[in-house]
Amino acid sequence: MRTPKDRGVPGAGGTSTINDVARLAGVSIKTVSRVMNNEPNVRPETRQKVQEAATLLHYRPNLLARSLAGSRSFLIGLFYDNPNAAYITDMQRGVITRAREQGYHLLIEPQDSHAPDLVSKISSLLATIRLDGVILTPPLCDMAVVLHAIEAAGVPYVRVSPFLNPGRSPCVRMDETQAAYEMTRHLIAMGHRDIGFIRGHPEHGGSHQRYEGFVRALRESQIEPRPEWVKQGYFSYESGVEAGRSLFAEKTRPTAVFSSNDYMAFGVMASAQQAGIRIPEDVSITGFDDVPGAMLVWPHVTTIRQPVEALAYAAADILLTRQEGEEGEPAPQAPDRLLPFALIERQSVRRA
Amino acid sequence: MRTPKDRGVPGAGGTSTINDVARLAGVSIKTVSRVMNNEPNVRPETRQKVQEAATLLHYRPNLLARSLAGSRSFLIGLFYDNPNAAYITDMQRGVITRAREQGYHLLIEPQDSHAPDLVSKISSLLATIRLDGVILTPPLCDMAVVLHAIEAAGVPYVRVSPFLNPGRSPCVRMDETQAAYEMTRHLIAMGHRDIGFIRGHPEHGGSHQRYEGFVRALRESQIEPRPEWVKQGYFSYESGVEAGRSLFAEKTRPTAVFSSNDYMAFGVMASAQQAGIRIPEDVSITGFDDVPGAMLVWPHVTTIRQPVEALAYAAADILLTRQEGEEGEPAPQAPDRLLPFALIERQSVRRA
DNA sequence: CTGAAAGCGCTTACAG
DNA sequence: CTGAAAGCGCTTACAG
CATH class of the missing domain: 3.40.50.2300 (Response regulator)
Known part of the structure; x- marks a missing residue:
């Protein structure tokens, strides 16, 4: 009779424990522990003996036990x-x-x-x-x-x-601001000066940074953003449709629309299509994120690839x-890690 | 001085344990355990005392400890x-x-x-x-x-x-077979008799079931599947493009193509577009899965919604x-649970 | 209805 | 370089 959860013979179907290994190797469980954790101060022969026993028994340290006893949960x-x-x-x-x-x-x-x-x-x-x-x-x-x-x-x-x-x-x-800045520069370089913008969900920090980059690039080229061309979205397809409708209902239309993410860009494209506005002939569209769908819609969407x-x-x-x-000490003020993005040119933008 | 991981005062920042609760409630830890696990055989007043102490101390049973001592890991x-x-x-x-x-x-x-x-x-x-x-x-x-x-x-x-x-x-x-069967019936009901099929990845069981349902529906209407209209795909967009190219290069073309999943359907649509074949005017397309992209492509894809x-x-x-x-006993031979699918009609299919 | 004891499988802190 | 003891925070199996 063993404990209620009958583990049977060590290594045979059931799981073996540190005690089984220690017994087989003829050492204390502390030594087995040292070997399993690659700690120093174990004689090479001892280490090998333990490793052999562990292999023989298919021993795997129990994560839960390690967690409870130690300071890590893995x-x-x-x-x-x-x-x-x-x-x-x-x-x-x-x-x-x-x-x-x-x-x-x-x-x-x-x-x-x-x-x-x-x-x-x-x-x-x-x-x-x-x-x-x-x-x-x-x-x-x-x-x-x-x-x-x-x-x-x-x-x-x-x-x-x-x-x-x-x-x-x-x-x-x-650098979301920089990415939006570069995307806007790209549109300007393509000859666009009348550029609309669909903002992202206000609860997401990226929304503000992207808008900021957009405005910065515009102003750098002496272009003042026009409030009636800046629409609030919420990162969803539906909010893109609505923003697009609102935008395309304005008296004058921008020649390009920069959406704060791809899903909204898809929505804008759908609203354009419904309004008989051709993309990119009548209006260029850009997104942000490079989700798989950006290659599914036609035209494929020019966007920023996030290194998620x-x-x-x-x-x-x-x-x-x-x-x-x-x-x-928790490492001397670990600096933020900044990863590079990429501007992916596809077919949704054309020269103005 | 306490243990190396200084928990400080129970409930104050640090986490409290079953011992803290037992002490405060004036009972044994076993009783606390009973209350926390909603076990019977605890006097109502005792139960309440324990619950109050637990609340006061913000006590949460340590999952790792429960796992190690008990038979469940949660x-x-x-x-x-x-x-x-x-x-x-x-x-x-x-x-x-x-x-x-x-x-x-x-x-x-x-x-x-x-x-x-x-x-x-x-x-x-x-x-x-x-x-x-x-x-x-x-x-x-x-x-x-x-x-x-x-x-x-x-x-x-x-x-x-x-x-x-x-x-x-x-x-x-x-019931994947039934779903494919019904989709095929749908195409037949729409007047299609020349129907192509893009098979899924052979390592996925669903691929075979979907093909089986397709063939069954066809034969039921006295239609024999034509081998040159059945192409092998691998569930990816790219494999759909390739299958579509191959299919549309045949001497005669089907009036509808049933793809074993949506991503391949998107690929087939892209290959059709490149070949100047209009959807759904020249050929109807259906998919399987109802991924979000099915609403992104134009026309939206008629597909089967899996209740994932x-x-x-x-x-x-x-x-x-x-x-x-x-x-x-492990419950008397628990029967498989069969969940319903739905055929979603959209714009990629038209009457032949 | 309640509790004291043992133990889950490890690591820690220490002693040698 | 190695090990005996204690303990992590619970549950189990008993006893009363």
């Missing part, structure tokens, strides 16, 4: 509230790629940023399961209450593309590198 | 190898929705189904972290070696849309319901 949490499937899967892929290099796993925690109990949910989660780090994307990364809850729980976190509170935590980002997966990888890297580092 | 794993972002996020959403109802969390484990060490990776993962259940999607759910590894680890699993080995595990699915999120919810439900159930 779990990273990804918090988000974003309906863009491509963005989410790219983020996940980037984080997992880096996490796996170090034996970490990813817990995904989609959150409703408008839920009244958002903070208590996060606090509760963090108390229930000790995460070694959390990655935050917009708009959660700009919510002070969220940051506060995570800080209160003492969990390290990295923010992706934050807007508010720079310096409050390590961050990864691309690379941002995610970098965010995980900050978390895990610090983890491995000295216990001491 | 962790579900989702294994997949699928590039379709919408499918993945829908799956995740469905699983998480159900999992949260019971305090469970989701670990995502994308896998390369062609990796030579796939099985050892899965075995290793399962030994490292005791999951309470695993959900498998195509093509992983049809790989015998994968099923074997999970069974060897003694972890319950549910398969989504499996093709092979029916009855080997609980499954959730929609509902399938995921159902899969998690099977896992968690069994979890809660009797320890004894």
Whole structure:
């Protein structure tokens, strides 16, 4: 008779434990622990003996036990509230790629940023399961209450593309302002001076940065943005349709429209089509993000490629590198990591 | 001086433990455990005392400790190898929705189904972290070696849309054959008799079922499928372009093309456009899946809506319901759950 | 209805 | 270079 969960013979179907390995190798469990964690101060022969025993028994350290006894859980949490499937899967892929290099796993925690109990949910989660780090994307990364809850729980976190509170935590980002600036410069270089703009969701920091880059490029060319050509959108296809309708109903029409993201650009294109406005013959369209759909619509959309997966990888890297580092100070003010974007020219823009 | 990880005063910033609650409530930790797990046999007053103490201390049972001591980890794993972002996020959403109802969390484990060490990776993962259940999607759910590894680890699993080995595990699915059958019937009802077909990736069971439904509907109307109108695709946009080119290069052209998924349908549409073939005037197109892009391309694609999120919810439900159930027998041969699909008519089909 | 003891599988802090 | 002891925060199996 053994414990209720009968593990049977070590290595035979059931899982073997550190005790099984220690016994087989003829050492203490502490030595097995040292070997498994690649700690120094183990005689080479001893190390090998242990490794052989571990291999023989198919031994894998139990993550849960390591977590409870030690100071690491080997779990990273990804918090988000974003309906863009491509963005989410790219983020996940980037984080997992880096996490796996170090034996970490990813817990995904989609959150409703408008839920009244958002903070208590996060606090509760963090108390229930000790995460070694959390990655935050917009708009959660700009919510002070969220940051506060995570800080209160003492969990390290990295923010992706934050807007508010720079310096409050390590961050990864691309230069959204510069990207919008360059896109606008591109339109101007193509001969456009009458350019409309569809703003993104006001709760997303990127929306403001993109607008800022747009205005900066315009003014640099002595063009004043015309308020009637700047429409508010919410990053959704539908909001793009509506913004497009409103824009194309103005007395005079711009020759180009810069949408703060691709989905809205698709909406603008649909509204143009309904109004009998041809793209790019009558009006040029540009987007932002380079989602897969940008190659699906016709004409294909000129846009900015966000390095989402690379941002995610970098965010995980900050978390895990610090983890491995000295216990001491949290690395001398880790500077934000800035990743490059790319302007992708396709068929939705033509010379004015 | 306390332990190295100084938790400070219970409830003040740090996390409180079952001991803190027991002390404050004046009971044993076993009683606290009973209350937290909603077990019977606790006097109402005792229960209340404990609950008050727990609330006061912001007590949350440590998931890792529960896992190690008990038989549950409160962790579900989702294994997949699928590039379709919408499918993945829908799956995740469905699983998480159900999992949260019971305090469970989701670990995502994308896998390369062609990796030579796939099985050892899965075995290793399962030994490292005791999951309470695993959900498998195509093509992983049809790989015998994968099923074997999970069974060897003694972890319950549910398969989504499996093709092979029916009855080997609980499954959730929609009737893919019937869906393809109905789509084909729809085309026939619209006057089409010359119908082409783009097959899906041969490693995905659905590919064969969809083709089978197509052929069945055709034969039922005394139409024999023409081999030169059946092209092999691989579920990707590019493979759709290629299949479309090949199809439209045949001496005679079908009046409709049924693609085994939407992305290939988009590719077929692109190849048609390049060949100067109008949709739906010259040829009707249908897809399968109803990905967001189906509403982005023009004309919008008539397709089959898969209940992905509902399938995921159902899969998690099977896992968690069994979890809660009797320890004894694994529920008398849980029947597969069959979920309804929907045929979505849009603009890519017209009467022949 | 309640609790004391043992133990889950590891790591920590220490001693040698 | 190695190990014995204690403990992480819970649940299990019992006893009363």
